[in-house]
Each structure stands twice: as C-alpha cells, then as structure tokens.
Amino acid sequence: MAKQDDQLNQSNLSIRPFDPTTDVDDLMVWASDDQVTQFCSWDTYTSKDQAVEYINNFVLNHPYYRVICLNNRAVGAISVTYNTGNDKCRGELGYVLASEYWGRGIATWAVKAVGCTIFEERSELERLEALVDVENKGSQRVLEKAGFLKEGVLRKYCIQKGKTCDMVMFSFLSIDVPQM
Numbered sequence: 253m254a255k256q257d258d259q260l261n262q263s264n265l266s267i268r269p270f271d272p273t274t275d276v277d278d279l280m281v282w283a284s285d286d287q288v289t290q291f292c293s294w295d296t297y298t299s300k301d302q303a304v305e306y307i308n309n310f311v312l313n314h315p316y317y318r319v320i321c322l323n324n325r326a327v328g329a330i331s332v333t334y335n336t337g338n339d340k341c342r343g344e345l346g347y348v349l350a351s352e353y354w355g356r357g358i359a360t361w362a363v364k365a366v367g368c369t370i371f372e373e374r375s376e377l378e379r380l381e382a383l384v385d386v387e388n389k390g391s392q393r394v395l396e397k398a399g400f401l402k403e404g405v406l407r408k409y410c411i412q413k414g415k416t417c418d419m420v421m422f423s424f425l426s427i428d429v430p431q432m
C-alpha cells in the first residue's frame with residue numbers, strides 16, 4: 253500500500269555492497285518477516301545465526317549482492333546471479349525490501365538503477381531476467397514500472413514453500429537501457 257505521507261526522495265537512496273560490520277541486523281529485519289519471505293524460495297529466519305551463516309556462505313561470496321539503502325541504512329537487497337558458458341549472456345535479478353518501506357517506489361528505483369548499470373559492469377551480459385510468482389502482483393508491477401517486458405508464464409516451474417508455482421518471466425535487455 254502506498255504511504256501517502258511519505259514522498260520518495262531519490263537522493264536519499266543508494267545501492268552499495270553489503271557491509272558485515274553494520275548491515276547484519278538490518279538484513280535480519282527483512283529476513284525474519286513472513287510478509288517478506290512469502291514469495292521467496294527460502295524460509296523466514298528465526299535466529300540471527302541463520303543470517304550470519306547466509307551472509308558468510310552466500311552474500312560475501314556473491315559477485316553481485318548489494319543492499320538498497322535509505323540514508324545509507326540497509327532497507328533491502330538486490331542481486332544479479334550470473335551464468336557461465338553459453339548462458340553467460342543472461343543474469344537473474346532478485347530483490348527484497350523490508351515491509352516497513354513498501355509502497356514508496358524504492359524497489360522500482362533499485363531495479364531501474366541496476367538495469368541501467370549492470371550491462372556496463374558485466375560486458376558479456378545482454379539480458380537481465382526476473383522470475384516472479386504469478387500471485388506476487390507487487391513484484392510484477394515493480395518490473396513493469398522499471399521497463400521490463402513480461403514474456404509469459406512458466407507453468408509449474410518451481411517449488412516454493414512446498415507448493416509448485418507458476419512463474420512469470422520478465423526480461424530487460426542491454427538494448428533497452430535508455431540512452432542519455
């Protein structure tokens with residue numbers, strides 16, 4: 253739901269690498285929230301140890317895991333998972349935002365920001381794709397607003413929280429980046 257009293261000031265937003273000295277508790281805020289993890293493949297965290305393990309085993313080794321910051325405080329995360337070999341032309345986008353900040357355009361800002369810079373950072377990349385549960389209307393709207401193309405529905409594509417899900421495939425190409 254949009255928070256009417258909360259105009260988004262984009263100059264307060266930034267994307268930066270995860271900082272294990274300052275961001276662990278902030279990550280725990282969204283990772284321990286059932287509302288946030290509803291459409292994610294992973295289960296809601298119930299202890300900080302789980303977050304620390306995830307950070308050490310996944311986040312810090314990830315080639316593109318960034319936190320979305322409001323006034324330099326992490327309020328969410330966005331990642332691009334790269335492929336190798338003949339699939340190196342495409343990467344998969346993922347993102348998550350603490351529920352307190354939903355409805356202010358923050359995720360749309362972050363997806364646009366990554367879409368406009370990722371192809372320069374990774375020259376072999378030509379396509380950024382995102383797979384969204386058909387029931388996750390908010391996330392689909394984010395991708396539409398960020399200029400992604402809805403390509404179709406992949407039926408019974410993956411299992412999330414024990415349920416086999418239909419997933420919507422969205423894509424954004426290097427040639428879609430607006431030229432300044």
Ligand SMILES: CC(C)(COP(=O)(O)OP(=O)(O)OC[C@H]1O[C@@H](n2cnc3c(N)ncnc32)[C@H](O)[C@@H]1OP(=O)(O)O)[C@@H](O)C(=O)NCCC(=O)NCCS
Pocket residue numbers: 253254287288289290291292347348349350353354355356357358359360361383384385388389390391393394
């Ligand atoms: C999806 C998510 C990232 C969106 O973040 P956000 O910052 O609130 O997104 P924005 O404010 O940029 O845009 C949300 C849009 O979805 C719309 N929306 C939200 N819930 C909706 C719903 N149930 N049905 C239809 N539209 C909905 C909002 O109205 C807004 O569109 P608008 O600007 O045209 O009004 C956030 O809800 C989240 O972290 N969800 C849990 C994790 C998740 O689903 N990640 C994505 C996995 S693919």
